[in-house]
Amino acid sequence: MKKNRLLTSLLFALCITVGLQYMSYAQGGRPRQGFQNKSPEERASLQVQMLSKQLNLSADQEKQLTPLMLERVQKRDALRTASDKKAALLEMQALNQAQEGQIKSILSPEQYEQYKALQEKMKDRMMDRARERFNNE
Numbered sequence: 001m002k003k004n005r006l007l008t009s010l011l012f013a014l015c016i017t018v019g020l021q022y023m024s025y026a027q028g029g030r031p032r033q034g035f036q037n038k039s040p041e042e043r044a045s046l047q048v049q050m051l052s053k054q055l056n057l058s059a060d061q062e063k064q065l066t067p068l069m070l071e072r073v074q075k076r077d078a079l080r081t082a083s084d085k086k087a088a089l090l091e092m093q094a095l096n097q098a099q100e101g102q103i104k105s106i107l108s109p110e111q112y113e114q115y116k117a118l119q120e121k122m123k124d125r126m127m128d129r130a131r132e133r134f135n136n137e
Contacts, residue, residue, distance in 0.1 A: 044070035055111045
């Protein structure tokens with residue numbers, strides 16, 4: 001009788017654990033993989049590497065872009081925890097606009113066009129994900 005009760009309790013605990021994990025996953029609470037678990041320096045470096053691969057950047061261009069990307073990552077991290085989301089969004093947009101001129105001066109005209117196309121593609125993907133989340137709720 002005690003064994004039966006113990007097995008029932010263990011089975012119940014297992015079901016609760018699996019159920020909670022499933023609910024967390026279903027609500028978008030799945031653990032973030034890779035990029036979000038890295039330091040700001042690592043994320044900035046990865047962004048520059050991705051841009052280098054996509055835009056065929058020179059070593060000098062990579063060197064110039066790295067501090068810009070690091071500043072962007074650090075400020076974005078700080079703004080994510082801001083209580084006033086609207087003000088944080090406006091501040092992030094201002095930062096992006098300010099850096100846009102610097103990025104344009106670093107890249108060649110062809111690279112800048114490719115960069116703008118990449119940004120538009122990423123924006124479209126983010127909007128698609130947001131619509132998908134909205135429709136699933």
